[in-house]
Structure formats: structure tokens, C-alpha cells
Amino acid sequence: MRMLSKMKYWIGALILGALVFTACDDEEGEAPALTIEALTATGTSLETGEEVTVDLNAASSASDVPPDAVFEITFDREIDTETVSASNISISDGDNDVALTVTADGSVVTVTPNEELIQGTDYTVTVSTALLASDGGTVTNGSRTFETAGRLPVVAPQEDAQVAYWKLDGNASDEMGNYADGTEVEVEYQADRFGTIESAAYFDGDASIIEIADAGALMTETQDFTISFWLKPDTTNHFNDDGNQTGMFVFGLGAFYGIQYEIFGSYDGSKYAVSYVNDEGTQFAEDMFFPSNATDNTNGGWQGWDFARSLSVTEMKNTITQTWYHNVFTYNAAEKKGYLYFNGELMKSFDFNLWPDGDPKQTAAGVDYRGAEPEVFDDLALGFIHSRAGTLFDDAAFGNYENPNANHFKGWLDDFRIIHAAYSEDDVATLYEAERP
Incomplete structure (x- = not known):
């Protein structure tokens, strides 16, 4: 009886140890979330003709973004370049997606619209969860809104x-x-x-x-x-x-x-x-x-x-x-x-x-x-x-x-x-x- 009890004890300990080991192994296998540390738009001011940079990473929606802006997204660690594409990063006015050229270098992704954005228009830039860090981490809170500088094009009557x-x-x-x-x-x-x-x-x-x-x-x-x-x-x-x-x-x-x-x-x-x-x-x-x-x-x-x-x-x-x-x-x-x-x-x-x-x-x-x-x-x-x-x-x-x-x-x-x-x-x-x- 005493031997049987000891065997049950050791078997239980082994099972518990395996469970604990498995749990620890799962935690170590999940890469931490990929975080946007900075998101800026750099282009030509419509009022001065000089280069300006607008911060899009603030809590509120940014305004006066130059229509010819190039966007730079800085993450907290290196990006898996295989996942960097225009299908995983988008800029949209709600009705139409903007054609983009997207490149990556280390932890920085550069997004260049193929044509100037429309003046006086609200846009959203979105980084999808399909874009990954080199360790497999996925992005969190990957959406920012902004308004371009200038005035919305006028549609004339008739x-x-x-x-x-x-x-x-x-x-x-x-x-x-x-x-x-x-x-x-x-x-x-x-x-x-x-x-x-x-x-x-x-x-x-x-x-x-x-x-x-x-x-x-x-x-x-x-x-x-x-x-x-x-x-x-x-x-x-x-x-x-x-x-x-x-x-x-x-x-x-x-x-x-x-x-x-x-x-x-x-x-x-x-x-x-x-x-x-x-x-x-x-x-x-x-x-x-x-x-x-x-x-x-x-x-x-x-x-x-x-x-x-x-x-x-x-x-x-x-x-x-x-x-x-x-x-x-x-x-x-x-x-x-x-x-x-x-x-x-x-x-x-x-x-x-x-x-x-x-x-x-x-x-x-x-x-x-x-x-x-x-x-x-x-x-x-x-x-x-x-x-x-x-x-x-x-x-x-x-x-x-x-x-x-x-x-x-x-x-x-x-x-x-x-x-x-x-x-x-x-x-x-x-x-x-x-x-x-």
C-alpha cells in the first residue's frame, strides 16, 4: 500500500511538472505585441513652401498634413520585411484607398503615396495585424487619423x-x-x-x-x-x-x-x-x-x-x-x-x-x-x-x-x-x- 501511494505521488508530481513546463513554454513562445513608437508625415507646407513634419502619433487626430507627405512609422523593434507591403498598410479617405509604395529598414517603415493626397480631406492610416515583427509579434493600436492641409476641391453647380x-x-x-x-x-x-x-x-x-x-x-x-x-x-x-x-x-x-x-x-x-x-x-x-x-x-x-x-x-x-x-x-x-x-x-x-x-x-x-x-x-x-x-x-x-x-x-x-x-x-x-x- 505504501509503495502504491508513493507511485501515485510521483506520477502526480510528474504530471503537474509537465503541465507547469508546458504552460511556461507557451508563455515564452508568444512574442510581445508590436508597438508603434512614432508616426510622422513630412512634406511641403502649402503656406510657406518649406518642409514640415506633423506628428500623427498623438492622442488626437492630426491636421494640416501636407498633401505631398511621406509617412514614416517607427516600431519598437525590427520588422519582418516579408510582411511589409501595401496590402498590410493602407491610407484611406473612407471611400477610396490610396495607392502606396511601402519599404522597411530595421524598425522603420516608410509609406509613400503614389500621388498627392486630396487637400482638406480626412484620412486614416492603418497598419494591419498581418504586418509582423521579426519575432512574430503583431501590431496593436495600428490606426491613426489625420486631415490634409488646404481646402477640399469645389464641385461647381451643374x-x-x-x-x-x-x-x-x-x-x-x-x-x-x-x-x-x-x-x-x-x-x-x-x-x-x-x-x-x-x-x-x-x-x-x-x-x-x-x-x-x-x-x-x-x-x-x-x-x-x-x-x-x-x-x-x-x-x-x-x-x-x-x-x-x-x-x-x-x-x-x-x-x-x-x-x-x-x-x-x-x-x-x-x-x-x-x-x-x-x-x-x-x-x-x-x-x-x-x-x-x-x-x-x-x-x-x-x-x-x-x-x-x-x-x-x-x-x-x-x-x-x-x-x-x-x-x-x-x-x-x-x-x-x-x-x-x-x-x-x-x-x-x-x-x-x-x-x-x-x-x-x-x-x-x-x-x-x-x-x-x-x-x-x-x-x-x-x-x-x-x-x-x-x-x-x-x-x-x-x-x-x-x-x-x-x-x-x-x-x-x-x-x-x-x-x-x-x-x-x-x-x-x-x-x-x-x-x-
């Missing part, structure tokens, strides 16, 4: 009708891809109305011009028409041959044979000149003057001007010079009416229905381009009334491009859009609110 959009963010490319890159002469890219560097085109008032070739279709393939852009005229030291302040041709597509916009030399008003065609095929131009102290057909103005906001000279100068403002001209072919808006507010409108009886303009059908070489070419010119190839106004000091004291535009242009649709008052207000600083 986006399907937008046929051209020059953001002028460092180049003269049409974002829609419908027109070739513009030819640039003496144009600089400077800070825009948000303070973002190289995001607006600056024209020097002497020779600066951007020419977009074969642009006549902007007016021949539509009846309804809207043009929208931001500008900040610079009136300092801008004089003509007589030493007086000179006007500014902000842009032109064949001058009045297409469309042009100019600011008066006194800076107390501006005008559009636009070409139209009527139901009989007759083409004509019509000026839309908007001076200070403007009048309409209710207070002594022309019978076709059905609305005009009266701004004093001071109010007009404060609106259209030395400050950014939003400019929209839109023509509604069904109504036969044109409208001018500054900063989302109606400034003036005209109605071809109110022209004198028998006037061919009463049957206006829509906008049209009617330019012919050599006077004008069908190039959209930003910074002057028409492209350099045209001969129109060559014999006039104000209109000869080669004359540095001509009515060259001096100032900044940004977000230049052409829409083949008529904008309503709500459309204009929506775009203004979306694009305003």
Missing part, C-alpha cells in the same frame, strides 16, 4: 456642363482636359486668396499673358453660357503713355468678337463685351457696362437694363481693386437675359426682350464666337483683350500688346471656369460660398 476649368495652381492646365496647356509669358504663380503658395497666376501689367489655343468652341457649342473666376487687380504703378492710370483687359476671347472683360482706367467700373447670334443667324456684340452710380430702366437708364445696383465710386473701387472678388457673368438663352454678379450678389442684368421693337437683338438665340483672322485668333487670352497673334487695336496705344503701357491686366487670377449652362442666383451663391476664403 458640374456636368463645365467644359473648362483653369485652377492656375502653378500651371495653365485645363483640369477638364478639353484644352491644351496654355502658353505662358511672364506669368508668376503666387499665393492665392487662402494664402496657399503658387496657387494663383500673377500678371505684371506689362507683358504677362496666358494663351489657350483653339478656344472658340467655348462659345460656339452652346447658347447658355457662364464664366466664373476670382481676381485681385493690382492698381499700383499702372500707367499709360500719358502717365495716367490705365484700364485693364482682364481676359479676352477675340475681344468683342467673342467675350472680353475690362476694368476702367479710373477703376470706378468695368464692362463685359459679349458676342451673340439671333434666330436669323445675325451675329452682334453687346456691351454690359457696370459703372459706379449705375442706373437701370427704372431711374433713367437704358430700357434694356432691367436691374443695376448703384455703388458709389468709393464702394466700387473697394470692391474691384486691391482685393479678391468673385466675378460671374451668365447668359440665359431661354430668358434672353444676361446677369453680372460680384461676390455672389447681383450687380446688373439686361433683357433683350426689352430692346426696341424690330431690333434684331430681340431675337437673340445665344452666345456665339464670330472672330476672324488676322484681326483676332480663337485663343482665350488671360491678361489681355486677345492673343498676341491678332492685329486688332495694333494701331492704338491701349490695345497694342507690344506696348508695355497698354491696358495689360495687372494682378492675380484664379479658379477660371467656363460652364455651358445658365447659372441661377442660387448657383452663383453656392459657388461663391464654396470658393470664398
Whole structure:
């Protein structure tokens, strides 16, 4: 009996020892969790152009991450390079994953987006549990959120009708891809109305011009028409041959044979000149003057001007010079009416229905381009009334491009859009609110 008891004792001890040994062996076999010690994003500041680094490893979500950022993730120990791939590390805006290039060196993983991130957008960077340490440890708390610097791209009202959009963010490319890159002469890219560097085109008032070739279709393939852009005229030291302040041709597509916009030399008003065609095929131009102290057909103005906001000279100068403002001209072919808006507010409108009886303009059908070489070419010119190839106004000091004291535009242009649709008052207000600083 005593021998049997001893045997039971030793057998029990052996079993217990085996269990303890197994348990200890399991604990030693589990690698500790892989920890993110640092996560940073390094790129170019939109405001200064200098390199900045943003910490994404803090408790709260990071902001102002440069869109061109490269991400560096530092772990507490060496990474198994076999598990480092874009399938195990992701950056997503919630709807779309960003294409990435991922590399590792020791305990550091570098994540490079293949394209710049979208400005003003929330993203999440995630490290999955499939990424392992060299000892097999898996990551814990592998998700961080951040917001990129800048502003979210604006979707214009009636986006399907937008046929051209020059953001002028460092180049003269049409974002829609419908027109070739513009030819640039003496144009600089400077800070825009948000303070973002190289995001607006600056024209020097002497020779600066951007020419977009074969642009006549902007007016021949539509009846309804809207043009929208931001500008900040610079009136300092801008004089003509007589030493007086000179006007500014902000842009032109064949001058009045297409469309042009100019600011008066006194800076107390501006005008559009636009070409139209009527139901009989007759083409004509019509000026839309908007001076200070403007009048309409209710207070002594022309019978076709059905609305005009009266701004004093001071109010007009404060609106259209030395400050950014939003400019929209839109023509509604069904109504036969044109409208001018500054900063989302109606400034003036005209109605071809109110022209004198028998006037061919009463049957206006829509906008049209009617330019012919050599006077004008069908190039959209930003910074002057028409492209350099045209001969129109060559014999006039104000209109000869080669004359540095001509009515060259001096100032900044940004977000230049052409829409083949008529904008309503709500459309204009929506775009203004979306694009305003």
C-alpha cells in the first residue's frame, strides 16, 4: 500500500511538472505585441513652401498634413520585411484607398503615396495585424487619423456642363482636359486668396499673358453660357503713355468678337463685351457696362437694363481693386437675359426682350464666337483683350500688346471656369460660398 501511494505521488508530481513546463513554454513562445513608437508625415507646407513634419502619433487626430507627405512609422523593434507591403498598410479617405509604395529598414517603415493626397480631406492610416515583427509579434493600436492641409476641391453647380476649368495652381492646365496647356509669358504663380503658395497666376501689367489655343468652341457649342473666376487687380504703378492710370483687359476671347472683360482706367467700373447670334443667324456684340452710380430702366437708364445696383465710386473701387472678388457673368438663352454678379450678389442684368421693337437683338438665340483672322485668333487670352497673334487695336496705344503701357491686366487670377449652362442666383451663391476664403 505504501509503495502504491508513493507511485501515485510521483506520477502526480510528474504530471503537474509537465503541465507547469508546458504552460511556461507557451508563455515564452508568444512574442510581445508590436508597438508603434512614432508616426510622422513630412512634406511641403502649402503656406510657406518649406518642409514640415506633423506628428500623427498623438492622442488626437492630426491636421494640416501636407498633401505631398511621406509617412514614416517607427516600431519598437525590427520588422519582418516579408510582411511589409501595401496590402498590410493602407491610407484611406473612407471611400477610396490610396495607392502606396511601402519599404522597411530595421524598425522603420516608410509609406509613400503614389500621388498627392486630396487637400482638406480626412484620412486614416492603418497598419494591419498581418504586418509582423521579426519575432512574430503583431501590431496593436495600428490606426491613426489625420486631415490634409488646404481646402477640399469645389464641385461647381451643374458640374456636368463645365467644359473648362483653369485652377492656375502653378500651371495653365485645363483640369477638364478639353484644352491644351496654355502658353505662358511672364506669368508668376503666387499665393492665392487662402494664402496657399503658387496657387494663383500673377500678371505684371506689362507683358504677362496666358494663351489657350483653339478656344472658340467655348462659345460656339452652346447658347447658355457662364464664366466664373476670382481676381485681385493690382492698381499700383499702372500707367499709360500719358502717365495716367490705365484700364485693364482682364481676359479676352477675340475681344468683342467673342467675350472680353475690362476694368476702367479710373477703376470706378468695368464692362463685359459679349458676342451673340439671333434666330436669323445675325451675329452682334453687346456691351454690359457696370459703372459706379449705375442706373437701370427704372431711374433713367437704358430700357434694356432691367436691374443695376448703384455703388458709389468709393464702394466700387473697394470692391474691384486691391482685393479678391468673385466675378460671374451668365447668359440665359431661354430668358434672353444676361446677369453680372460680384461676390455672389447681383450687380446688373439686361433683357433683350426689352430692346426696341424690330431690333434684331430681340431675337437673340445665344452666345456665339464670330472672330476672324488676322484681326483676332480663337485663343482665350488671360491678361489681355486677345492673343498676341491678332492685329486688332495694333494701331492704338491701349490695345497694342507690344506696348508695355497698354491696358495689360495687372494682378492675380484664379479658379477660371467656363460652364455651358445658365447659372441661377442660387448657383452663383453656392459657388461663391464654396470658393470664398
